[in-house]
Amino acid sequence: MPLLVAEAVTKRFGGLVAVNTLDFGIEQGSIVSVIGPNGAGKTTFFNCIAGFYPIDEGRITFDGTPIQGLRPDRIAHLRIARTYQNIRLFASMTALENILVGQHQHLSSTWVGAVLRTRGVRAEERAATEEARRLLAFVGLQGKGDVLASKLPYGDQRRLEIARAIASQPRLLLLDEPTAGMNPAETAQMTGFIRSLRDELGVTILLIEHEMRVVMGISERITVLDYGERIAEGSPQQIRNDPRVIEAYLGRGAASAAAPRADDVSRGADEEGPGIAASPGNGS
């Protein structure tokens, strides 16, 4: 039984059908990518899973529990965590505090306990801080715990956002364009890092990605969306050669031409990803 199952999910914004009767499933412990041209409904689908958008039709079940209609914080408590396409860190908090917020649901101190600073609260805080430092080191930010999130370089912000997400000990991690705006070296590093998340922490990973090298390199399965509908699903090899995918990316004419290398397919990646994400980059 897959960890997350979406059945005939539909999300409309007025007359626009952003996600159209989408069926989707992700196996426990796998890495799955969702790709598609701009406006294909990828991020909308993420927002539906995370509970940020209520879905209009269909069902989403996580580990057998229906989650459609739940509030985002309830869904977070079921151990689904996410990052954002345009990094959204808590800008005025330090890197360490950002991770501590990620741990929120695993901490239990009440306000009375916090004011009195009881022994239990102190022990919990100490353990949480220790764990946060461990996570910082895990994402390669050791020693930067006291730096304001907004003052970190761009690549570090991406990593911190992932650290904050895994601080909630998720079973499913939704990564929205984790390599957007990165240079090839950083991208390669991030790819390895994402794989290590699954291998070392056992997190199931669902990612939206435009960079085909990343997608083809780490995904076990790929789902292709266009106009809110699933147009293809399969292994990287299958997707690479699927004529419908090529058509969606490059237009009708290209599909009949000699099969192009999938590495080049990323219609519009340059407008959607880095351009927006890199400009203010303060995560707010």
Add this chain to the structure above:
Amino acid sequence: MALYLCLVGIVPTFGERALIDDIVTLGQASLLLTALVVGYVAALRVRAGDPGQRPLRLVLGGTVAGAITGLSLTLLVLLGSVVDLRSIAQPAGPELYDLLTFDLGVPGAWLPVSVGALMGAIAGASLLLPVWLRRALAVGLGALILLGLFAGILRTPMLSSDLSDLGRFLFASNGLTLEGAIITVVIATGGDILLRRLDARKRISRLSEAQRRVALPPVLLVVLVVVLVLPQGLGPFFAQVVALVALYILMGLGLNITLGLAGLLDLGFVAFFAVGAYTVGLLTSTAEFGIAQWPFWAAVPFAVLIAMLFGAVLGLPILGIRGDYLAIATLGFGEIIRILAGSDLMKPFLGGPRGIINIPKPIDVPPNDFLAGPQQIYYISLLCAGLIAFVAWRLRDSRIGRAWVAIREDEDVAEAMGVNLVQTKLMAYMLGAAFAGLGGAIFAGLIGSIFASSISLQVSINVAAIVIVGGMGSIPGVVLGAIFLIGLPELFREFSEYRFLFYGIALIVMMRLRPEGLLPSRIVRREMHLPENVEAAGAPVGSNVAAEVQERA
């Protein structure tokens, strides 16, 4: 600007108070200062546009600017001697003209121009002085004006104490004496030079951590003693003012949790203030509307609890609203409670405009005791403020405090991290409400009665302004904000007509010069004043993209 000051009437009002007895009135000083500042700014502009740094140009620039300032006043006098301007601007009468022309009337109309030019020239010339001397002189001038303003407040208590000789020497019945003024300027200027020579600040920062830790307790002790004796011996008026300031510090700290930490702009603070005050009134009053005649202290916990309950009831439906809309909604609630308190509907219970009287004092002491009257309110407020500051400080570094700040920063992300928005916001709102209730309860004890007219929108605005001007989320900022926004206006009651004018000016100047507040919390200050590393780091990424796009094309 000078014209505006005259016509609005500040100058004549200030004119009744002398800065230096028989020589300069405050009104004239304000005009001189305007010319001085205008001249200085003009000279700065001249210098910026003239890399050659020719001294004559600076002086000339200052002179012209000062003269223009004065010219507007000269024209006013001339125009005023022909047409009666009082129908347009009420203060524009003979008194104002006498003041402007140093009692010479129309023949003295040339005086403002020349005095303005002189002031401008002095300001321009001051740019030629070395920086340290210019600074020191500015400090001296500032000290003179400050002491002149406070003369009335300081003189009375000084005369009745051991310092009466000094008091008589420094202050005349209306402002400073000439000797006092000179000494003030000399001491302040000299002091500034001396401090700079000694490099006091650098020395302090050079002290090691251990040395500082040794020095801290005595410093704190001195501050504590000053704080404790503040309301004593300076007369009942001053005691009343500091008690009010302490009360506002308490409420500011309460709102600081709601607004400063959780970022909920609550403009209905007065609603909970009212709930607290009326609860105490009902429970303790020995007059008409009292229902229990409890002692004051038994009623206070109830007041806090009920205010908190109101916070929950009012908060639940509106906390889903975001940002500015929340401010409007809370504003509405504040008004509903205020109008309800004074309404005929509640009159049988709350007394309407006649209010509830005979609320007992928190501590019953003979009138000459050091805890009599407003003094006890001062100490009680400070104690409670300390308690709230402690609570806020502890909460800030806890799971809940982090959740509040996360909500303030980005509500959606906080929720996606598992923070229950309603519950967390409600807690901040209820804590704020509880402390507002406490403030109201103590206020009822201070006044000894509670009327519908005490419950005004002004309370909400004052408290919010304290938090914003002081620095969001900063505890010392709230203290400073309360002193500036509540203490100073109370001390200068005689100019209270212009209170809002100064409020507005202060807020505009603040937002221009220090948008993070007077004493911002450490983190906010860092955020607003450091260069944007992020942008620098983001730029090459952006250019990569541009290059890629070009390649593809």
